[in-house]
Amino acid sequence: MHPLFVANWKMNMTGSAVRDYATSFRNAFTARDGNVIDAVFAPPYTAIAAVADALGSTPGVAVGAQNVHWLDSGPHTGEISPVMLRELGVRYAIVGHSERRQVYGETDEFVSRRAKNAIKHNIRPIVCVGEALYFEHDNDAASGIVREQLRGSLKGLNDEEAKLLVVAYEPVWAIGTGRAATPDIVARVHHTVRSVLRDLFDATGQSVPILYGGSTTPDNISAIMLQKDVNGALVGSTSLKPDEFAELIKRGRSAQQ
Numbered sequence: 001m002h003p004l005f006v007a008n009w010k011m012n013m014t015g016s017a018v019r020d021y022a023t024s025f026r027n028a029f030t031a032r033d034g035n036v037i038d039a040v041f042a043p044p045y046t047a048i049a050a051v052a053d054a055l056g057s058t059p060g061v062a063v064g065a066q067n068v069h070w071l072d073s074g075p076h077t078g079e080i081s082p083v084m085l086r087e088l089g090v091r092y093a094i095v096g097h098s099e100r101r102q103v104y105g106e107t108d109e110f111v112s113r114r115a116k117n118a119i120k121h122n123i124r125p126i127v128c129v130g131e132a133l134y135f136e137h138d139n140d141a142a143s144g145i146v147r148e149q150l151r152g153s154l155k156g157l158n159d160e161e162a163k164l165l166v167v168a169y170e171p172v173w174a175i176g177t178g179r180a181a182t183p184d185i186v187a188r189v190h191h192t193v194r195s196v197l198r199d200l201f202d203a204t205g206q207s208v209p210i211l212y213g214g215s216t217t218p219d220n221i222s223a224i225m226l227q228k229d230v231n232g233a234l235v236g237s238t239s240l241k242p243d244e245f246a247e248l249i250k251r252g253r254s255a256q257q
């Protein structure tokens with residue numbers, strides 16, 4: 001499967017900072033094959049138009065968002081609709097990131113509804129799952145939690161819809177901590193994720209990309225990408241540095257060649 005690398009800028013970067021970022025990224029990045037997406041940028045909503053303008057036509061690059069609503073319009077202060085995102089050229093949307101689950105009370109049910117409506121509008125949802133800090137040292141419990149979260153977060157999606165699905169495994173204890181999961185943990189949990197996807201969606205489940213996220217850098221990406229069922233990465237802080245993000249993509253891709 002062609003590896004996918006998603007930049008999650010979180011609440012960082014302004015529209016005016018995008019131009020310099022884009023110039024550096026384009027200088028450092030080469031698309032593997034212009035017809036497939038290697039890199040997705042998920043900026044804050046206010047910078048989406050700037051990213052679409054500066055990077056949207058770069059081969060191998062697509063524009064993303066950090067959330068998407070389950071309805072197309074209505075009285076939902078502070079939310080964003082897939083119709084609005086499509087108008088800006090958005091093709092991917094992160095849903096159920098642990099920061100949203102933990103701080104803003106996002107539930108599996110809401111995540112599944114967001115994913116379903118994204119797909120309806122031809123936006124690929126990147127559904128995030130991952131165990132909390134507490135489970136850092138208990139791999140079996142981690143796999144069990146991820147299995148349940150994933151089933152809840154994908155409820156109501158059918159095989160056809162799953163063709164647009166992307167899943168990200170992000171252990172909460174590895175996010176922004178500088179302590180990425182070991183390749184062994186990544187391999188074990190990704191194996192669980194793959195088996196749930198096959199259970200839910202049969203053959204389609206085999207081709208859903210599974211990304212790893214949590215403190216990835218150019219130095220640790222190769223060992224992670226060498227594990228079975230790792231099809232890319234969801235990258236936070238490293239993605240704020242254009243040269244480092246391009247280098248992470250390069251090394252991550254070559255680990256799988």
Ligand code: PGA
Pocket residue numbers: 008170174175176177178213214215216234235236237238
């Ligand atoms: P990090 O964030 O790479 O900074 O750990 C990953 C994420 O939260 O998606």
